[in-house]
Amino acid sequence: MGLEVVLPTGEVVRTGSKCIKDVVGYNLTELFVGSEGALDVITKAVIKVVPKPEARRTMTATFSTLEKAAEAVKAVYATGVRPAMLEFLDRISVEAIVKSTSFEATPEEGALLLMEVDGAEAALDSDVLKIQKACEGYDCITFRKAETETDREELWKARRALSFALTEISNQWENDDISVPIARIPQMIRKLDEITERHNIIIANFGHYGDGNIHIGMTIGKGGRPFPMVAKDEVIKAVVEIEGRIAAEHDIGCVKAHNLHWNIDAPTLAMMRSFKKLLAPKDILNPGKVMPREV
Template sequence: MSPDFLERLCKIAGADNVLSEAGQTWAYGYDNSRRQAQPGAVVHVQNAAQIEEIVRLCHESGVSITARGKGTGTTGATVPLDHALVLSFERMNRIIEIDTANRLARVEPGVTNGELQAALKPLGFFWPPDPTSAAVCTIGGNLAYNSAGPRAVKYGTPRENSLGLKAVSGSGEVFATGCNTTKGVVGYDLTRLLIGSEGTLAIITEATLKLTPLPEAKCTMQATYRDIESAAQAVAAIMAQPVIPCALEFMDGTAIKMVREHADLGLDESVGALLMIEVDGTEKSIAEAAEAVATAAKCGNCLSVDIAQTDEEVQKLWKTRKALSPALRTIAPKKINEDVVVPVSSIPQLIAGLEKLSAKHDIMIVNFGHAGNGNIHVNLLVNPDDEEEMKRAHKCLDAVFDLVLSLDGTLSGEHGVGLEKRDFIDREIDPVALRLMHDIKKQFDPANILNPGKTIPPLESDTGS
């Protein structure tokens, strides 16, 4: 970046908030994928007015911008291509307002999910999205990826739990979306459009979030099955009755076997699939609700349904699921982790197809995830230093995506697209829809400076094909 550009950037944000030396900026060039790139510079933004000026400067200078929270994403969306300027939101982390009477909170994008939940809990509320990285991931990142977590099965994703946004377009124009009420149909729904767009349409500077009262009680249970077909049958039965669980997690036989090799789980050898289920509600209704879900879970080749009665029993039931990540890190610390979604009824075909692909390509695949909405995390256990194995893994992954789409699924449930899945997107999105998305991008970001090269693949006309 030119000295003149950096000088103007320092005047806007303050010299202490701008990093330009390679040794300083390198730490802001990665995310939780295995990608990393050198930023042209890094600026710690502190308020919306600064962002407006910075975007206008970049629009005028033709400098690309990549917005970054804590870098917990897994798809390369916050990796700054072509020495882009990184906007770091670490210091823009105020909870501006919590309005319990109207069930809303206004926050800056650098607030972490965990910080917001901690502030809401004493007031009897929570914000439903709960990604695994909630302790460190930011609200801005949750919105950029539409990251949800286990509670989405009952409470929805950030799109369903956000009322409005304040943002800056790629030309440096400030605008607001949505309203402070749960009903409102004035104009197009730009709020839902921006959520999940990975910083390619606008820079979010503030979010108004919809809050939910904390439940009075929660019940945890574990159901085991002889095979995946029975577990999927149970998921369909659970989701077809009136009581919606607040978590419905799935592990396949390969995952269970792997965990069994690293921890004493007390699970019978005949267990071929497992569901972790949580139900929440009022003190008066929780027992009846739990019984209804447990009854629905007892179908097919169900081996057991254990309902926890104490906190100690809750921890014991979750032991299997919590032991999975350490086991995966031990066996394959640099695994390929993809999150895909299929209709609940198609889970058995997905798992069966993945088993065939595992054998065909000689790649171990472990599956777990959010069964209630068909969001399965497909883990290819590989050694990235083994060139031959990585070639097989990429062929396998290509076939995994084809399998998902053949089952009327989608290639990403909550991890986003970024760079990792960008070149597969045109398999799912038809040419007309893709062209419309490019047109929308041009309206929001005419100079193509906001996270260029991410989320949607280029049109053939753009590549000279």
């Protein structure tokens, strides 16, 4: 809700407040939070703490394809229920956790949704039933509810084990982190399938369906040929084509700085450069991060 930051010049700047609603001046809080440390050092932060929910319910639903899972998500949202968490895993990801954990799935289960609702105890059973009916309307293969806290932890344990589980397929992955409009996730998955076939590679898709964030892992498996880096560029181009963003939660850093212009037009980039010259004229904090360096 607010910050105290020190600029590279040594000036101390305070933004925001403890008020829930505050439109006094420009929203500098977002600017500094999103700068990846290239504009400031944060020394204090005003945080709004969210109360722990009274209760929660965790469930999984499996489908033959990720596209059917995507249709089920639309149906879930149409019920008015908004899951607190909504994760998805594709076939490659499901197979990986089956091999590496106690999680069980049959070969026809090619996509998995991991969902959680929270709130008042009295309302949750109704929410779960609505979600179950929505999923069953799109050829849901299995629908499982965590009956105990131990069951819940086992489900999340399998999800958290995914990155390690993927090393069973390959120990060399080209990873990406993208964001697309939620309604276009199926379209993005189809584009990724096309890239998979075109370059004869393996792509694992998983992430946070509820906010359109897809984590992409690309590899050639345990073969000997080099990974075709052009495939990585094609993924980014496909994201831009459907009005997505080339970074969701893992930031731009140095790796994607040269791709920034794919999402941001020239006048906006020029404005961002002017902000940086004003606040960090010598580029001494995290140099080269976010903004590509001018040659």
